[in-house]
Amino acid sequence: MLASIPGLGLVTAHALLADMPEIATMEEGQTAALASMTRQFGIWRGRGFIQGSRATLRYVLYMPVIVVGRFNPYFKRVYDRLTAKGKHAKVVITVIMRKLIVFAVALLRGKNGLWTPKAA
Template identity: 45%
Template sequence: MQEKVNLLTSIPGIGQQTALMILTLLPEIASSENKSLAALVGVAPFIQGGRKTLRKALYMAAVASVRWNKPLADFYHRLRAKGKCGKVAIVAVMHKLLSMVSSVYKRKSPWVENLA
């Protein structure tokens, strides 16, 4: 379990508590695709509801990611520049962050920022 937590905490904005919540409240992360994970959590643009506790944890991780994760910060500011309100932009960041978490978990390698 510690190895999985270390993988997820390699993503800037994901702390140990958020990683543990993802691993315990979202056991489907190993077998589901990004769209179905987003629907389960409730951050998909076409669905409401989902797992409230996990969504709250992802919200706080998204707020931290906007500050510490450059690709997600750029994405957030791009959405805000297009006229999206703050909450909509944060939910989009949550969706993208969930995709990053899924990718890191399935690849079993730490997150690396693409500098190319």
């Protein structure tokens, strides 16, 4: 089911299930928080960085997120919108990573269980 998402392969799907065995029992926000969070609070003026996640999950999802951000129409729109706003590449990758995990949870909980692209 997870490999039906364009840009995710069998290795990534197996790694997601291995690194997140509780993926089907958590709420969407909880699963997205496992991917990564940027540390930028209030009027933070310093350089932001990623924290509070499972490092192996970040490593596994990095290249698929790059591919999904370039070739999947939905995620490409998100990528283009955020880069047009001037967001740094690391922040955009983090956002797409979180969205990808939310989509994966929705696929696992859904009735059909396969990725179906929306018609424009």
